[in-house]
Amino acid sequence: MDFAIPEELTALRDSFARFLEREVRPLEAGVAPELARGEAGTPAQREAAAEVRRRACREGFYTAHMPESVGGWGLSALGVALLVEDAARSGLTLAGAAVGPPNPAAPSPLLLGLPPALRDRYLAPLMAGATTMCFALTEPEAGSDAAAIRTTARRDGDSWVLDGRKHYITNGARADLAVVFAVTDPERRARGGITAFVVPRGAYAVPRTQAVIDDSDIAELVFDGTRVPADHVVGEVGQGFRQAMGFLDAGRAAIGAHCLGTAEWCLDQAVAHARSRTAFGRPLAAFQGVSFPLAESKAEIEAMRWLTYHLAWQVDRGGPATPDSSIVKLFDTDRAYQIADRCLQVFGGQGLLAEGPIEARLRHLRVLRVVEGASEVHKLVIARALGLA
Amino acid sequence: MRIICPVKRVPDTAAKKAVEPDLTLDRDGVEAVLNANDEWSIEEALRIKERTPGTEVVVLCVGPEQAQQTIRKALSYGLDGAIQVSDPGISGSDASGIASIVAGALADEEFDLVIMGNQSSDARTMLLPAMLAEYLDLPALTYCTKLDIDGDTVRAEREMPGGHQVVEAKLPAVVSVVEAINEPRYPSFKGIMAAKSKPVVVKDLQDVGLDAEMVGLEHAWTQVLEVTPRPPRQAGDKVEDDGSGTVGAKALADFLVARKFL
Numbered sequence: 001m002d003f004a005i006p007e008e009l010t011a012l013r014d015s016f017a018r019f020l021e022r023e024v025r026p027l028e029a030g031v032a033p034e035l036a037r038g039e040a041g042t043p044a045q046r047e048a049a050a051e052v053r054r055r056a057c058r059e060g061f062y063t064a065h066m067p068e069s070v071g072g073w074g075l076s077a078l079g080v081a082l083l084v085e086d087a088a089r090s091g092l093t094l095a096g097a098a099v100g101p102p103n104p105a106a107p108s109p110l111l112l113g114l115p116p117a118l119r120d121r122y123l124a125p126l127m128a129g130a131t132t133m134c135f136a137l138t139e140p141e142a143g144s145d146a147a148a149i150r151t152t153a154r155r156d157g158d159s160w161v162l163d164g165r166k167h168y169i170t171n172g173a174r175a176d177l178a179v180v181f182a183v184t185d186p187e188r189r190a191r192g193g194i195t196a197f198v199v200p201r202g203a204y205a206v207p208r209t210q211a212v213i214d215d216s217d218i219a220e221l222v223f224d225g226t227r228v229p230a231d232h233v234v235g236e237v238g239q240g241f242r243q244a245m246g247f248l249d250a251g252r253a254a255i256g257a258h259c260l261g262t263a264e265w266c267l268d269q270a271v272a273h274a275r276s277r278t279a280f281g282r283p284l285a286a287f288q289g290v291s292f293p294l295a296e297s298k299a300e301i302e303a304m305r306w307l308t309y310h311l312a313w314q315v316d317r318g319g320p321a322t323p324d325s326s327i328v329k330l331f332d333t334d335r336a337y338q339i340a341d342r343c344l345q346v347f348g349g350q351g352l353l354a355e356g357p358i359e360a361r362l363r364h365l366r367v368l369r370v371v372e373g374a375s376e377v378h379k380l381v382i383a384r385a386l387g388l389a
Numbered sequence: 390m391r392i393i394c395p396v397k398r399v400p401d402t403a404a405k406k407a408v409e410p411d412l413t414l415d416r417d418g419v420e421a422v423l424n425a426n427d428e429w430s431i432e433e434a435l436r437i438k439e440r441t442p443g444t445e446v447v448v449l450c451v452g453p454e455q456a457q458q459t460i461r462k463a464l465s466y467g468l469d470g471a472i473q474v475s476d477p478g479i480s481g482s483d484a485s486g487i488a489s490i491v492a493g494a495l496a497d498e499e500f501d502l503v504i505m506g507n508q509s510s511d512a513r514t515m516l517l518p519a520m521l522a523e524y525l526d527l528p529a530l531t532y533c534t535k536l537d538i539d540g541d542t543v544r545a546e547r548e549m550p551g552g553h554q555v556v557e558a559k560l561p562a563v564v565s566v567v568e569a570i571n572e573p574r575y576p577s578f579k580g581i582m583a584a585k586s587k588p589v590v591v592k593d594l595q596d597v598g599l600d601a602e603m604v605g606l607e608h609a610w611t612q613v614l615e616v617t618p619r620p621p622r623q624a625g626d627k628v629e630d631d632g633s634g635t636v637g638a639k640a641l642a643d644f645l646v647a648r649k650f651l
Contacts, residue, residue, distance in 0.1 A: 008581045009456075015575045022572075060577050073578040151470060 018249040038354025056098040057129035077315040081257035088261025101254035105132035105171040113235030134175035147190035153182035162223040163374035172219030196234035252325035256308035259336035326378035398459035426506025434552035465576035481606025492524035493597030518565035528558035
């Protein structure tokens with residue numbers, strides 16, 4: 001077994017670290033007072049994030065996960081995971097805008113399933129960072145049970161007509177286009193009866209946003225006789241459910257890496273605080289009640305690291321990612337949340353402040369245990385692999 | 390046009406450094422990086438290449454086998470090829486020794502310009518560009534903050550105490566650059582991958598017309614007599630403000646007045 005990170009990926013991480021320091025940190029400083037007040041999603045933060053995205057597009061980091069044929073780097077899943085980890089570990093709130101995954105607003109390989117002319121129209125602006133997208137699968141009556149979606153698409157001449165309602169759509173309030181999953185064959189549903197469509201903003205309604213713990217751009221999308229040309233099918237008719245699951249599966253290593261980097265950052269902060277803060281005449285680090293939870297966190301971080309890198313390695317080899325992708329999603333989101341909680345505890349009252357280093361991360365990590373397959377769904381997948389369900 | 394960029398493998402500036410019994414730097418015990426000043430010379434060479442079609446930029450590095458990593462890093466910025474001079478006899482050479490090796494490596498090379506950082510972050514002698522120009526019998530334009538190539542002439546602005554000079558020379562010439570000249574780009578993944586397959590010509594002392602009696606620690610013109618670690622920084626005075634700003638502001642003003650800054 002060779003656990004060494006390939007030399008070229010180490011060189012890439014070095015390049016990315018410089019980018020974060022030189023390009024992102026100064027922008028972060030501009031919005032730091034707002035972040036310290038616990039304000040999220042302000043116009044200044046949106047503009048700063050858009051500027052990070054533009055700069056990262058210019059340098060190639062934002063689209064590194066996309067194939068060279070459309071202007072990306074064709075970076076391996078392991079390479080993408082390392083960049084995602086490093087962005088999170090930097091502690092820079094804006095760093096997440098510098099890499100595409102796991103953010104569904106970034107250009108998705110799903111769009112490679114479009115005809116060439118539509119790739120130019122929809123994918124090219126995404127690759128340039130000029131637009132963003134969203135992934136519209138979840139519905140009010142179909143969350144964990146994604147195959148139960150009710151949005152329909154019926155063929156009418158040269159068009160498809162979509163009717164239905166999507167909700168909890170990340171970046172739904174801002175996206176310039178949506179990849180929408182709809183039932184095209186009610187008899188077959190998940191087995192060849194669900195199709196993906198690319199639908200431009202303006203063809204559907206966004207009646208309301210749905211502010212959640214750490215994001216105000218979640219939105220409801222409504223399709224009421226929305227007509228899209230027949231060539232707006234993403235991939236093949238009837239293959240949408242397989243595409244949706246494949247998309248989510250491919251993103252698990254990136255979510256795992258995001259959790260890993262966030263947990264590492266929390267631990268870095270807690271260790272520094274434990275070493276510098278004194279109580280009862282001694283550094284906090286001298287109390288095992290403080291040092292042992294941090295030692296446990298380190299052990300769990302290493303477990304997260306190798307589960308995540310291993311999943312990325314499997315994806316790069318083209319091997320089966322199930323149930324490993326579920327194991328990573330379940331374990332990394334759960335452990336990262338627990339680690340952030342322990343690290344917050346080390347800071348005591350300071351940990352509860354919005355301006356503290358952990359509070360916003362803890363809220364964010366709580367979200368990740370629910371989205372893109374709740375932990376219970378992933379337990380179900382793992383149980384099935386054990387022959388238990 | 391053909392440009393040579395000499396670069397150096399140096400210990401990471403953030404690393405704690407140790408000294409060998411012979412007072413040379415322990416280079417194996419610390420992580421090594423590409424000398425930061427050489428990134429400015431590489432960037433400047435690349436900008437000339439982008440403005441001047443047909444330009445080839447070659448990196449030149451004197452260093453042991455491990456220096457291949459430094460060479461790949463330099464190539465990842467988009468350079469075209471590399472020359473490495475590697476020989477056990479080079480170890481411990483001073484600035485003059487290294488300058489003679491670089492000059493020897495360039496003796497059979499065609500080039501129009503040598504662009505290099507003004508200093509290395511480990512030795513900091515700042516001697517090499519001028520010494521190299523002397524060995525090559527070429528004009529030296531040092532401490533440059535701006536470069537323009539016009540036909541067979543290089544025009545440069547030189548950083549000077551209290552101002553700057555504008556100088557020019559006929560090509561070929563040796564140029565050293567300082568931080569103010571540019572902001573280096575980031576190596577892209579394409580550049581990193583391409584660097585793996587770019588040609589690296591490895592030469593030894595004999596190939597560059599020298600032998601071990603001319604370079605190395607024993608034959609250095611300069612000798613390090615003593616090495617003393619920098620004393621630890623003294624703790625400064627800490628002023629706690631009461632939140633109004635007046636306590637801190639008064640302490641700061643008193644500090645400046647006491648030292649006659651105000």
